[in-house]
Amino acid sequence: MLHILYLAHDLSDPAIRRRVLALQTGNAEVTLAGFRRGENAGAAIGSLSTIELGTTEDARFVQRAGAVAKACLNLGASLRGVAKPDIVIARNLEMLALARRAVSLFGGDIPVVYECLDIHRLLLRQDFGGRMLRAAEARLGRGISLLVTSSPAYVDNYFDPLSGIDAPVMLLENKVLDLDDDIPLVPGPRPPADDEPWKIGWFGALRCRKSLDLLSRFSRAMEGKVEIIVRGRPSYAELKDFDSFMRGEPFMSFRGAYRNPEDLSEIYGEVQFAWAIDFFEEGQNSAWLLPNRIYEGCRYGTVPIAIKGTETARFIARRDIGFVLEDASVEGLVELFSRIDRQSYTDAASRIVEQGARQWTFRRDDCLDLVQRLSAIANSEETAFRSHARTRPQGSAAI
Incomplete structure (x- = not known):
């Protein structure tokens, strides 16, 4: 059985739970270690015990760097009693530093996988700080066996x-x-029903002030004809007034956190549209990502709304599903919903049904394939991973 040491940037992130469950389903043994950024009971992974390396805080890069440095110094004690893993997966840049330290502690001959699903804005700066951070990433990533990412736009x-x-x-x-x-x-x-409003769901990691303000102004402009339902984990570092803001909204409601994937059918089942727009790092990460909301919404028949010029918009355009806004404005949203009636909505939702669920889901056989791929790396059967330059992204369904 493949033994994976999975180093997580945030143990309370539901995405970490999903990845670990997938690896376990693929018959891997997983040791999970990482930092915590808050409590989230929905991110618990059954009986799996975790190794906490410390706490970090959103939007506090210096604090996180200090926590990583301290964890590196104490990693030998933290991993005491852990058997030597066959492979190490580092989720995000700060965990890549810990992966290097872990490999040295275990003997230096363990392949490392770098899993990078967001490009932080600091990495994109063209000043001295940005260049230094990219240099650190290149140094820490030297000789890794595989780079895992979630959107082809990140590569491009x-x-x-x-x-x-x-x-x-x-x-x-x-x-x-x-x-x-x-x-x-x-x-x-x-x-x-004839007497009910259209419902838009904004679910997941809630960190985008521009989305919050835009949906507020739009729902007020529609005077109750459209309702916004919000669920997930608010980032209070970015949305300090989130709770009081939501209490003052007549046509928006916050329904709290949810379990993923257990609650997805229920929460998407009560809305017709999924807000698949993010302006948090506008023009950079937000333009390149393919968010969970696309796959979750389409899996449960919910029509996505995207913004022109993004990878999300290109993704749904290729599949002829969803609606794409020309610009991020109240007027643009009002104009869109002036064209949406029962028939146009039914046509859009039916095109999603025709796609089938397979392309939106990560199945049991996908879990087995993923672990088999990692096993091949660990067993040096894919020596090209360690000696050859990067190839183009290789397709694979994933969570």
Whole structure:
């Protein structure tokens, strides 16, 4: 059985839970170690014990760097009693530093996988600080066996032209973890009753002030014809007044956190549209990402709304699904919903149904394939991973 040491930047992130569950389903033994940025009972992974390396805080890079440095010094004690892993996966840049330290502690001959699903704005700066951070990433990433990322735009806009990482790329999309043995079906259209409003769901990591303000002003302009339902984990570092803001909204409601994937059917089932727009790092990471919301929404028959000029917009345009805004404005949203009626919505939702659930989900066989790929690296059967320059992204369904 493959033994993976998984180093996580945030043990309370539901995405970490999904990845670990996928690896376990693929018959890997996982030792999970990482930092915590708050409590989230929905991110618990059954009986799996975790090794906490400290606490970090959102939007505090210096604090996080200090926590990583301290964890590196104490890593020998933290990993005492842990058997030597076959492979180490480092989720995000700060964990890559810990991966290097762990490999040295275990003997120096363990392959490392760098999993980078967001490009932090500091890495994109063209000043001395940005260049130094990219140099650190290149140094820490020297000789890694595999780079895992979730969008081809990350490769085109960062890893190829700017990053010093020189490794093959595996594209693992943010698909829905679905371990049900039955073939999943995408629910059909569910228009609101005649006396009910259209509902837009904004779910997941809530950190975008511009989205919050835009949806507020839009829902007020529609005077109750559109309702915004918000669920997930607010980043209070970015949205300090989130709770009081939501209490003052007549047509928006915050319904709290949810379990992923267990609660997805329920929460997406009560909305017709998914807000698949993010302005948090506008023009950079936000323009390049393929968010969970696309896959989750489409898996449960919810029509995505994207903004022109983003990878998300290109993704849904290629599949002829969803709606794309020309500009991020109240007027643009009002104009869009002036064109949406029961028939146009039903047509859009039906096109998602026709796609089938397979391309939105990460199945049990995908888990097995992923672990088999990692096992091949650990067993040196894919020696090209360690000696050859980066190839183009290799397709693979993923969470």
